[in-house]
Amino acid sequence: MWKAEVPMTDFAFGARSLDLGQPQVMGILNVTPDSFSDGGLHHSAGRLSVEKSLMHAAAMVAAGASIIDVGGESTRPGAASVSDEEELARVVPVVERLAAELDVVISVDTSSPRVIQAVADAGAGLINDVRSLSREGALPAAAASGLPVCIMHMQGQPQTMQQSPAYGDVVGEVRDYLQARMAELEMAGIAAGRVVIDPGFGFGKSVEHNLALLKHLPAFAEMGCPVLAGLSRKSLFGAVLGRDVDARMAGSLAAALLAAQGGAAIIRVHDVQETVDVLRFYSAVQHAQ
Numbered sequence: 001m002w003k004a005e006v007p008m009t010d011f012a013f014g015a016r017s018l019d020l021g022q023p024q025v026m027g028i029l030n031v032t033p034d035s036f037s038d039g040g041l042h043h044s045a046g047r048l049s050v051e052k053s054l055m056h057a058a059a060m061v062a063a064g065a066s067i068i069d070v071g072g073e074s075t076r077p078g079a080a081s082v083s084d085e086e087e088l089a090r091v092v093p094v095v096e097r098l099a100a101e102l103d104v105v106i107s108v109d110t111s112s113p114r115v116i117q118a119v120a121d122a123g124a125g126l127i128n129d130v131r132s133l134s135r136e137g138a139l140p141a142a143a144a145s146g147l148p149v150c151i152m153h154m155q156g157q158p159q160t161m162q163q164s165p166a167y168g169d170v171v172g173e174v175r176d177y178l179q180a181r182m183a184e185l186e187m188a189g190i191a192a193g194r195v196v197i198d199p200g201f202g203f204g205k206s207v208e209h210n211l212a213l214l215k216h217l218p219a220f221a222e223m224g225c226p227v228l229a230g231l232s233r234k235s236l237f238g239a240v241l242g243r244d245v246d247a248r249m250a251g252s253l254a255a256a257l258l259a260a261q262g263g264a265a266i267i268r269v270h271d272v273q274e275t276v277d278v279l280r281f282y283s284a285v286q287h288a289q
Contacts, residue, residue, distance in 0.1 A: 011148070023265060023266070025272055026107065027272045029070050054094070065276075067106075067266065068104050072108075077235075084112050091118075107124065126150060128228075132151040139184075150228050151178065152198035165209065201234060232255075232256075252270070
Protein backbone atom coordinates (compact mmCIF):
# COMPACT_ATOMS: atom_id res chain seq x y z
CA MET A 1 0.00 0.00 0.00
CA TRP A 2 1.27 3.45 -0.91
CA LYS A 3 2.08 5.49 2.18
CA ALA A 4 2.80 9.17 2.72
CA GLU A 5 5.62 10.15 5.05
CA VAL A 6 4.22 13.17 6.84
CA PRO A 7 5.99 14.44 9.99
CA MET A 8 3.40 14.60 12.75
CA THR A 9 5.32 16.38 15.49
CA ASP A 10 5.37 19.84 13.91
CA PHE A 11 2.47 19.98 11.46
CA ALA A 12 2.05 23.51 10.11
CA PHE A 13 -1.36 25.18 10.02
CA GLY A 14 -0.45 28.51 8.49
CA ALA A 15 1.37 30.55 11.12
CA ARG A 16 0.83 27.93 13.85
CA SER A 17 2.02 24.37 14.31
CA LEU A 18 0.65 21.46 16.34
CA ASP A 19 2.06 18.16 17.51
CA LEU A 20 -0.19 15.65 15.77
CA GLY A 21 1.75 12.82 17.33
CA GLN A 22 -0.80 13.11 20.12
CA PRO A 23 -4.56 13.60 19.57
CA GLN A 24 -5.69 17.21 19.23
CA VAL A 25 -9.25 18.32 19.97
CA MET A 26 -11.09 20.34 17.32
CA GLY A 27 -14.04 22.29 18.71
CA ILE A 28 -17.07 22.71 16.45
CA LEU A 29 -18.32 26.26 15.85
CA ASN A 30 -21.30 26.17 13.50
CA VAL A 31 -22.42 29.64 12.40
CA THR A 32 -25.44 28.22 10.60
CA PRO A 33 -29.12 28.37 11.52
CA ASP A 34 -29.74 24.70 10.62
CA SER A 35 -26.88 22.41 11.69
CA PHE A 36 -28.15 19.16 13.19
CA SER A 37 -26.92 19.69 16.76
CA ASP A 38 -26.21 23.37 17.37
CA GLY A 39 -27.83 25.25 14.51
CA GLY A 40 -28.81 28.79 15.50
CA LEU A 41 -26.86 28.64 18.77
CA HIS A 42 -24.87 31.74 17.86
CA HIS A 43 -27.75 33.79 16.48
CA SER A 44 -29.68 36.65 18.10
CA ALA A 45 -33.06 37.76 16.74
CA GLY A 46 -32.49 35.45 13.78
CA ARG A 47 -29.11 36.94 12.86
CA LEU A 48 -25.59 35.65 13.43
CA SER A 49 -23.87 37.17 16.45
CA VAL A 50 -20.11 37.37 15.98
CA GLU A 51 -19.77 38.13 19.70
CA LYS A 52 -21.62 34.94 20.68
CA SER A 53 -19.46 32.97 18.27
CA LEU A 54 -16.30 34.47 19.74
CA MET A 55 -17.41 33.74 23.30
CA HIS A 56 -18.16 30.11 22.50
CA ALA A 57 -14.86 29.67 20.66
CA ALA A 58 -12.96 31.25 23.57
CA ALA A 59 -14.65 28.86 25.99
CA MET A 60 -13.65 25.88 23.85
CA VAL A 61 -10.04 27.10 23.68
CA ALA A 62 -10.00 27.55 27.46
CA ALA A 63 -11.30 23.99 27.77
CA GLY A 64 -8.40 22.65 25.72
CA ALA A 65 -9.36 22.83 22.04
CA SER A 66 -6.31 23.49 19.87
CA ILE A 67 -8.37 23.87 16.68
CA ILE A 68 -11.70 25.62 16.10
CA ASP A 69 -13.68 24.43 13.06
CA VAL A 70 -15.95 27.17 11.70
CA GLY A 71 -18.81 26.04 9.47
CA GLY A 72 -21.07 28.33 7.46
CA GLU A 73 -23.01 25.68 5.51
CA SER A 74 -24.84 22.81 7.17
CA THR A 75 -23.85 19.43 5.76
CA ARG A 76 -26.30 17.38 7.82
CA PRO A 77 -28.31 14.79 5.88
CA GLY A 78 -30.87 16.57 3.71
CA ALA A 79 -29.36 20.02 4.21
CA ALA A 80 -29.88 22.63 1.51
CA SER A 81 -26.89 24.39 -0.04
CA VAL A 82 -26.22 28.10 0.53
CA SER A 83 -24.88 30.78 -1.78
CA ASP A 84 -21.27 31.93 -1.65
CA GLU A 85 -22.47 35.35 -0.54
CA GLU A 86 -24.37 33.94 2.43
CA GLU A 87 -21.50 31.67 3.45
CA LEU A 88 -18.98 34.51 3.21
CA ALA A 89 -21.22 36.75 5.33
CA ARG A 90 -21.47 34.06 8.00
CA VAL A 91 -17.87 32.89 8.11
CA VAL A 92 -15.43 35.69 7.30
CA PRO A 93 -16.31 38.08 10.19
CA VAL A 94 -16.03 35.20 12.66
CA VAL A 95 -12.68 34.02 11.28
CA GLU A 96 -11.31 37.57 11.41
CA ARG A 97 -12.29 37.95 15.08
CA LEU A 98 -10.96 34.54 16.08
CA ALA A 99 -7.66 35.22 14.32
CA ALA A 100 -7.34 38.60 16.03
CA GLU A 101 -8.25 37.52 19.55
CA LEU A 102 -7.50 33.82 20.11
CA ASP A 103 -4.31 31.76 20.03
CA VAL A 104 -5.75 28.79 18.17
CA VAL A 105 -5.67 27.11 14.78
CA ILE A 106 -8.75 28.13 12.79
CA SER A 107 -10.24 25.54 10.45
CA VAL A 108 -13.01 26.43 8.02
CA ASP A 109 -15.47 23.82 6.82
CA THR A 110 -16.17 24.90 3.24
CA SER A 111 -16.33 23.64 -0.34
CA SER A 112 -16.46 27.07 -2.01
CA PRO A 113 -13.42 28.44 -3.90
CA ARG A 114 -14.41 32.00 -3.00
CA VAL A 115 -14.72 31.15 0.67
CA ILE A 116 -11.40 29.26 0.63
CA GLN A 117 -9.61 32.33 -0.70
CA ALA A 118 -11.39 34.73 1.66
CA VAL A 119 -10.78 32.76 4.85
CA ALA A 120 -7.14 32.17 3.95
CA ASP A 121 -6.79 35.95 3.78
CA ALA A 122 -8.75 36.33 7.04
CA GLY A 123 -6.43 34.10 9.09
CA ALA A 124 -7.59 30.50 8.69
CA GLY A 125 -5.03 27.72 9.13
CA LEU A 126 -6.89 24.72 7.65
CA ILE A 127 -9.41 24.15 4.86
CA ASN A 128 -11.76 21.33 5.87
CA ASP A 129 -13.83 20.22 2.87
CA VAL A 130 -16.41 17.44 3.10
CA ARG A 131 -16.43 17.35 -0.72
CA SER A 132 -12.63 16.89 -0.95
CA LEU A 133 -12.11 20.00 -3.10
CA SER A 134 -14.26 18.56 -5.89
CA ARG A 135 -16.22 21.73 -6.67
CA GLU A 136 -15.01 23.57 -9.74
CA GLY A 137 -12.17 25.89 -8.75
CA ALA A 138 -11.80 24.55 -5.20
CA LEU A 139 -8.62 22.59 -5.82
CA PRO A 140 -6.62 25.47 -7.37
CA ALA A 141 -7.96 27.85 -4.71
CA ALA A 142 -6.77 25.54 -1.95
CA ALA A 143 -3.40 25.02 -3.63
CA ALA A 144 -2.93 28.79 -3.99
CA SER A 145 -3.81 29.39 -0.33
CA GLY A 146 -0.74 27.47 0.86
CA LEU A 147 -2.81 26.06 3.73
CA PRO A 148 -3.19 22.42 4.67
CA VAL A 149 -6.44 20.75 3.66
CA CYS A 150 -8.62 18.04 5.12
CA ILE A 151 -10.24 15.81 2.51
CA MET A 152 -13.19 13.62 3.42
CA HIS A 153 -14.97 10.67 1.85
CA MET A 154 -18.68 11.14 1.18
CA GLN A 155 -20.90 8.86 -0.88
CA GLY A 156 -23.35 11.16 -2.69
CA GLN A 157 -24.19 14.69 -1.54
CA PRO A 158 -25.63 15.96 1.77
CA GLN A 159 -29.12 16.13 0.27
CA THR A 160 -29.13 12.42 -0.65
CA MET A 161 -26.16 10.73 1.04
CA GLN A 162 -28.16 8.75 3.61
CA GLN A 163 -30.53 7.22 1.05
CA SER A 164 -29.42 3.56 1.15
CA PRO A 165 -25.60 3.92 1.08
CA ALA A 166 -23.97 0.74 -0.20
CA TYR A 167 -20.41 -0.66 -0.31
CA GLY A 168 -18.80 -3.98 -1.05
CA ASP A 169 -15.92 -3.23 1.34
CA VAL A 170 -16.45 0.09 3.08
CA VAL A 171 -12.97 0.30 4.62
CA GLY A 172 -11.16 -0.60 1.41
CA GLU A 173 -13.32 1.62 -0.79
CA VAL A 174 -13.01 4.67 1.46
CA ARG A 175 -9.25 4.17 1.79
CA ASP A 176 -8.85 3.76 -1.97
CA TYR A 177 -10.84 6.93 -2.60
CA LEU A 178 -8.70 8.96 -0.21
CA GLN A 179 -5.47 7.61 -1.69
CA ALA A 180 -6.62 8.46 -5.22
CA ARG A 181 -7.70 11.92 -4.13
CA MET A 182 -4.35 12.53 -2.43
CA ALA A 183 -2.59 11.72 -5.71
CA GLU A 184 -4.83 14.22 -7.52
CA LEU A 185 -4.07 16.87 -4.90
CA GLU A 186 -0.35 16.28 -5.29
CA MET A 187 -0.60 16.78 -9.05
CA ALA A 188 -2.40 20.07 -8.36
CA GLY A 189 0.40 21.30 -6.09
CA ILE A 190 -0.81 20.18 -2.66
CA ALA A 191 1.87 17.88 -1.24
CA ALA A 192 1.06 15.04 1.15
CA GLY A 193 2.60 17.09 3.96
CA ARG A 194 -0.37 19.46 3.70
CA VAL A 195 -3.09 16.80 3.76
CA VAL A 196 -5.32 15.52 6.57
CA ILE A 197 -7.71 12.66 5.76
CA ASP A 198 -11.20 11.99 7.12
CA PRO A 199 -13.11 8.73 6.45
CA GLY A 200 -16.38 10.66 6.70
CA PHE A 201 -18.37 9.11 9.52
CA GLY A 202 -22.07 9.67 8.86
CA PHE A 203 -21.58 10.92 5.30
CA GLY A 204 -23.16 8.30 3.07
CA LYS A 205 -22.64 5.53 5.64
CA SER A 206 -25.01 3.17 7.44
CA VAL A 207 -24.64 2.32 11.12
CA GLU A 208 -22.68 -0.82 10.22
CA HIS A 209 -20.45 1.14 7.84
CA ASN A 210 -19.63 3.65 10.57
CA LEU A 211 -18.87 0.94 13.11
CA ALA A 212 -16.59 -0.83 10.64
CA LEU A 213 -14.71 2.39 9.85
CA LEU A 214 -14.17 3.09 13.54
CA LYS A 215 -13.04 -0.48 14.23
CA HIS A 216 -10.57 -0.35 11.34
CA LEU A 217 -9.41 3.25 11.75
CA PRO A 218 -5.76 2.07 11.99
CA ALA A 219 -6.01 1.24 8.27
CA PHE A 220 -6.31 4.98 7.62
CA ALA A 221 -3.62 5.99 10.12
CA GLU A 222 -1.28 3.61 8.28
CA MET A 223 -1.62 5.78 5.16
CA GLY A 224 0.85 8.15 6.81
CA CYS A 225 -1.23 11.34 6.92
CA PRO A 226 -2.98 12.77 9.98
CA VAL A 227 -6.48 11.33 10.40
CA LEU A 228 -9.45 13.45 11.49
CA ALA A 229 -12.37 11.66 13.14
CA GLY A 230 -15.71 13.43 13.46
CA LEU A 231 -18.23 11.31 15.35
CA SER A 232 -19.62 13.77 17.89
CA ARG A 233 -23.38 13.38 18.53
CA LYS A 234 -23.92 11.57 15.22
CA SER A 235 -27.07 9.55 14.49
CA LEU A 236 -24.93 6.44 14.98
CA PHE A 237 -25.40 6.88 18.74
CA GLY A 238 -29.13 7.28 18.33
CA ALA A 239 -29.27 3.99 16.46
CA VAL A 240 -26.98 2.00 18.78
CA LEU A 241 -27.86 3.58 22.13
CA GLY A 242 -31.36 4.95 21.51
CA ARG A 243 -30.29 8.46 22.54
CA ASP A 244 -31.58 11.80 21.26
CA VAL A 245 -29.01 14.26 19.92
CA ASP A 246 -28.65 16.11 23.24
CA ALA A 247 -28.01 12.87 25.17
CA ARG A 248 -25.16 11.42 23.12
CA MET A 249 -22.14 12.57 25.14
CA ALA A 250 -21.31 9.15 26.56
CA GLY A 251 -21.31 7.56 23.12
CA SER A 252 -19.34 10.46 21.67
CA LEU A 253 -16.69 10.17 24.38
CA ALA A 254 -16.38 6.42 23.87
CA ALA A 255 -15.97 7.00 20.14
CA ALA A 256 -13.36 9.72 20.74
CA LEU A 257 -11.32 7.33 22.88
CA LEU A 258 -11.61 4.53 20.31
CA ALA A 259 -10.59 6.95 17.55
CA ALA A 260 -7.53 8.04 19.53
CA GLN A 261 -6.61 4.40 20.12
CA GLY A 262 -7.02 3.83 16.38
CA GLY A 263 -4.53 6.54 15.51
CA ALA A 264 -6.70 9.62 14.91
CA ALA A 265 -4.67 12.83 15.18
CA ILE A 266 -7.63 15.22 15.34
CA ILE A 267 -10.93 14.54 17.13
CA ARG A 268 -13.75 16.89 16.03
CA VAL A 269 -16.25 17.41 18.87
CA HIS A 270 -18.99 19.53 20.40
CA ASP A 271 -18.13 18.65 24.02
CA VAL A 272 -14.57 19.89 24.31
CA GLN A 273 -13.85 19.77 28.04
CA GLU A 274 -15.13 16.24 28.46
CA THR A 275 -13.21 15.00 25.42
CA VAL A 276 -10.00 16.69 26.58
CA ASP A 277 -10.35 15.01 29.98
CA VAL A 278 -10.83 11.58 28.40
CA LEU A 279 -7.82 12.01 26.13
CA ARG A 280 -5.61 13.33 28.93
CA PHE A 281 -6.43 10.32 31.08
CA TYR A 282 -5.81 8.02 28.12
CA SER A 283 -2.42 9.68 27.58
CA ALA A 284 -1.55 9.31 31.26
CA VAL A 285 -2.25 5.58 31.09
CA GLN A 286 -0.27 5.26 27.86
CA HIS A 287 2.76 6.88 29.49
CA ALA A 288 2.54 4.94 32.77
CA GLN A 289 5.40 2.60 33.70
